[in-house]
Amino acid sequence: MYLEIYLYPVLEENKEQFLKINREAEHIYREYGPIESETYTAASIQPEYGCSGMVSAVELRESEVLMLEINRYHNKVHHSQVLEKVDNDEQIEKLYNQMTKVIDVSRTVRGEFGSITKKMHSAIIGRFNEVTEKPNFSILICREVGLFGVNAE
Numbered sequence: 001m002y003l004e005i006y007l008y009p010v011l012e013e014n015k016e017q018f019l020k021i022n023r024e025a026e027h028i029y030r031e032y033g034p035i036e037s038e039t040y041t042a043a044s045i046q047p048e049y050g051c052s053g054m055v056s057a058v059e060l061r062e063s064e065v066l067m068l069e070i071n072r073y074h075n076k077v078h079h080s081q082v083l084e085k086v087d088n089d090e091q092i093e094k095l096y097n098q099m100t101k102v103i104d105v106s107r108t109v110r111g112e113f114g115s116i117t118k119k120m121h122s123a124i125i126g127r128f129n130e131v132t133e134k135p136n137f138s139i140l141i142c143r144e145v146g147l148f149g150v151n152a153e
Contacts, residue, residue: 001035001072001073001074001075001114001115002072002073002074002075002076002078002079002112002113002114002115003070003071003072003073003112003113003114003115004070004071004073004079004110004111004112005068005069005070005071005110005111005112005113006068006069006108006109006110007054007057007058007066007067007068007108007109007110008058008066008067008068008069008103008108009058009059009060009061009064009065009066009067009103009104009107009108010064010065010066010067010102010103011063011064011103012063012064012065013063014102014103015041015065015067017102018067018099018102018103019039021095021098021099021102022039022067022069022099023039024091024095025092025095025099026039028086028089028091028092028095029071029082029086032082032085032086032089033078033081033082033085034071034072034073034078034079034082035072035073035074036070036071036072037069037070037071037072038069038070039067039068039069040067040068040069040070041065041066041067041068042054042065042066042067042068045066054066057109058107058109059107075114076112076114079112
């Protein structure tokens with residue numbers, strides 16, 4: 001499994017427009033083959049259990065909420081194949097330009113993560129509620145070895 005994640009600071013007043021553009025982009029991505037694409041809104045991002053909270057990853061300004069997007073792929077090669085097709089889609093450029101009017105893209109945090117089989121001790125550092133009707137989940141990180149995992153609750 002290969003994950004691409006984004007943390008977006010979004011003004012509360014722009015949240016619906018952000019979601020509208022994001023949903024349109026998800027349709028384009030799905031056309032080219034990621035396994036899954038989901039968007040979540042933060043439920044708890046403050047420090048807990050002796051860990052830094054997700055709030056330390058992205059500076060939230062007044063009236064902003066933190067949104068999380070997770071795109072799942074089979075592996076890095078699959079990710080590269082999908083992104084090559086998406087990047088050549090004319091509609092995605094239009095959506096990107098719309099998104100730059102809704103959020104400050106330079107404040108977005110992005111990362112890619114490949115799965116590993118060995119499990120290590122983890123610490124919960126943030127909880128998000130999916131924008132759709134799926135259950136809550138927690139982001140799990142083990143700083144010592146750089147692990148990333150998603151745990152559905």
